[in-house]
Amino acid sequence: MTRSLRILYIALFLATLLALGLWSLRSFIGFSTNADATLLDGRWTKAVETRYDGEFPIKRLGTNLWAALDFKLFNEGRPGVVLGRDQWLYSDEEFNPIAGEQQNLQGNYALVEGVRQALKAKGVKLVMAIVPAKVRLYPEHLGDVRPASIHANLYQDFHARVAADRILAPDLLGPLQQAKDQGRQVFLRTDTHWTPDGAQIAATQLADAIGKHAPLSGEPQRFVTEAEKTEQHKGDLTLFLPLDPLFSNLMPPQEPLEKRTTRAVDEQPAGGDALFADNEVPVALIGTSYSANPNWNFVGALKQALHRDVVNYAEDGHGPILPMLAYLESDAFKNSPPQLLIWEFPERYLPVNNEIGDADPQWVAQLKAAGLHQQNLVLNTPKSESPAQAQN
16 A cells, blocks of 8 residues: 555544544534533533443444344344334234243232232222233234244133133223224234224223123213324334434334323313312222323223223333232222222233332232132132122
8 A cells, every 4th residue: 555545544534533523422412411410420421421322323323234234134123023014013022932931820820819819808809901912913914923832822821810710801802803803903013002992992891891790889970082183103113123313214104193182071171189089099000001101091991981080000111010019019009999900911921020129029929829829729619600709
């Protein structure tokens, strides 16, 4: 290499570094830290380092390029997503084999029964809302990947087990499938969750079963659900396709999502006291992001279908068990238990070793032991009772 070429090579290299550095500085536009972050304690430096690391252009270029190659050459995304046909995405939790799945299954079945007993001791009836997997409702968009054998009969087995435990758990798969066959979309194409339509169908089915087997006392209330607006929705599963911003044209297109809100018909527009503040809590809802995320309006659909207020204790991102354990230990449950508790529980969490958070492991073990003991008794008990009778 001649001297002039070496100088040109070095100049181009330095120019590239300078350009990338200037590009990175754009990420600090509007950047601010907490008022208590100072140079002396290192927190300001750490905040700057974290910001720069997240926005470093070479890192972004590498991430986007690698994701684009995986997506186009191998039809794959990051761990967490399974790519289907027709721009459909699925959570890989509905496909993967799970370590210790049989042990987890038995432990979670026992825990569900232990929770039922803990609720019954406070006079609370339990209703399970078992959410079927998205892949169970939309298998036609799958490619070559198929769920592991543990998932094949999981929904049916879950229902059979809670029926043996005398727990009311209306079938949600049938009504959702029927609505789908009629042309209604009940799960989102690029998201783990159901649509507001799917949530409303599930709420109606639950309310019908509760009215027949576990009727609520007290004065019914009227609720109305209104469509606010339709927005373009970027599904949570697209987060496992890190193609933005360089290859955003490869991303599955966003899909329309109708936002809905539910209110009591005699509710004050704003600033008024809660309508049910002085009344007994009729219904509590525990669950996952299917219940916690207002995008689906599941709690609103339940209020309208049940004609009762519903207090929502669901949590986003913690699965179905941790929020239930937290609720059982809360002052809200100890001091104001509801008449009835709906436990929204996606089937894919059943074979998983679910987190218990800050709950006392010994107490959780006692719940499981009580549930297992009861399940052993049920095996030798006549099954002539209805679920509602068994909880009374």
